[in-house]
Amino acid sequence: MKVVGFTGSPRSNSNTEILVEEALKGAGDAGADTAIFNLNQMSIKPCQACMYCKSHEGECDTKDDMQIIYKEIQDADAFILGSPVYMWQMTAQAKLFTDRLYANFKTGFEEKYGKKKMALIFSQGNPDETMFQEYFNYTQTMFNFLGYDVISVLSSQGNAVPGEVENKEDIMKQARKIGQDLAKG
Ligand SMILES: Cc1cc2nc3c(=O)[nH]c(=O)nc-3n(C[C@H](O)[C@H](O)[C@H](O)COP(=O)(O)O)c2cc1C
Structure with a gap:
């Protein structure tokens, strides 16, 4: 069982990252292997709409750090996307990640690797x-x-x-529970 977290905040001591880490702690306590990736520190280009993925079984032709993420998601049983709200939506970092998941959409990914459990934070x-x-x-x-x-x-x-969510016991508890739920088979 593996649970992976991806975070879309550019700040250090990010509240989002603290919550995702707490969820991963919960997953770890429930026996899962865990890993976390900071999208802001990765080189992820926007989707180029080339449609290469649609004729190459979901392989994305843009060879940047998203290739690491595709592999992580493929190997994981569940994953978390965490993002601050910027202008009423997820951050640009999280949106780049989301658009690039188009490569896995309707290309047999689900059939091949199973339906992945997911949480949003x-x-x-x-x-x-x-x-x-x-x-x-x-x-x-x-x-x-x-x-x-x-x-x-x-x-x-x-x-x-930054960091203030750490003192909010109830939400930290909810994050931990999400990780535990994701880690359940
Ligand atoms: C560019 C920008 C846009 C933001 N837009 C919103 C918003 O639309 N609504 C909101 O409630 N907070 C907004 N915020 C505040 C962040 O959502 C908030 O500080 C969040 O907790 C940051 O998460 P982090 O600590 O993980 O970076 C914005 C902050 C920035 C820098």
């Missing part, structure tokens, strides 16, 4: 927990449509300062 500055709910639901529906099984969407509000 968001951190936002605004304290209103309902504010971006529509976007979170929409994103969950999109990933389900892409062929993943999104079992949880966690959002944490009012995180303006």
Whole structure:
């Protein structure tokens, strides 16, 4: 059992990354191998819409760090995408990652490697927990449509300062639980 996390914040001591790490701790406690990748520190180009993947069994022709990620997802049983909310959406780093998953879409990936479990984790500055709910639901529906099984969407509000989520016991507990759930076969 392997659970991998991808995080889309450019900040050090990022609240998003803290939550994803906590989820991975939960997965680790439940017996999973874990790994985390910071998308901001990786070289990931935008999808070039060349459609090479559609005639090459999901292989992406853009040979950048996304190739590492494709392999990680292929080998994992579950993965987490964590992103801060920027302008009511995921960050550009997380969106590049998401667009590039197009390579796995309708190319036999699911049949070959199984339906991967997934969780989404968001951190936002605004304290209103309902504010971006529509976007979170929409994103969950999109990933389900892409062929993943999104079992949880966690959002944490009012995180303006790096690292402050660490003191929010309840949300940290929820993150840990998500990891445990992802690690269940
Ligand atoms: C460019 C930019 C855009 C942002 N847009 C929003 C937004 O639309 N809504 C919101 O609640 N917070 C917004 N924020 C605040 C972040 O979502 C918030 O600080 C978040 O907790 C950062 O996560 P991190 O600590 O993982 O980087 C924005 C921050 C930046 C830098």
